[in-house]
Amino acid sequence: MDAIVEEIRRAYATVGITLDAPAAYGTYYRLLCAGCGRMVGNVGDHLLPGMAAELVAEQFELYASGLLGCPCGHQSQTTRQLDTPRWQAARQRFDA
Numbered sequence: 001m002d003a004i005v006e007e008i009r010r011a012y013a014t015v016g017i018t019l020d021a022p023a024a025y026g027t028y029y030r031l032l033c034a035g036c037g038r039m040v041g042n043v044g045d046h047l048l049p050g051m052a053a054e055l056v057a058e059q060f061e062l063y064a065s066g067l068l069g070c071p072c073g074h075q076s077q078t079t080r081q082l083d084t085p086r087w088q089a090a091r092q093r094f095d096a
């Protein structure tokens, strides 16, 4: 695995998402829920260093409130453990 893919993998792991093996044709990786294995999206490997962590950090509120991520709620649970005050603020903001 090259450095950028490893960086993407680590960034998504913080919110409870696993990077799967590359999809056909290589440059896209499937994102799987670390709780139940359901596919929750795709990510390309053409990100620049630092972008993956930034992207995931920007989406924190969406994962916290359940607007993004898996219906099983795993990303919401994971973000709650990561930063409970921020998680609570996001839930209030999105009325989740």
Ligand SMILES: [Zn+2]
Pocket (backbone or CB within 6 Å): 033, 034, 035, 036, 037, 038, 070, 071, 072, 073, 074
């Ligand atoms: Zn799930």
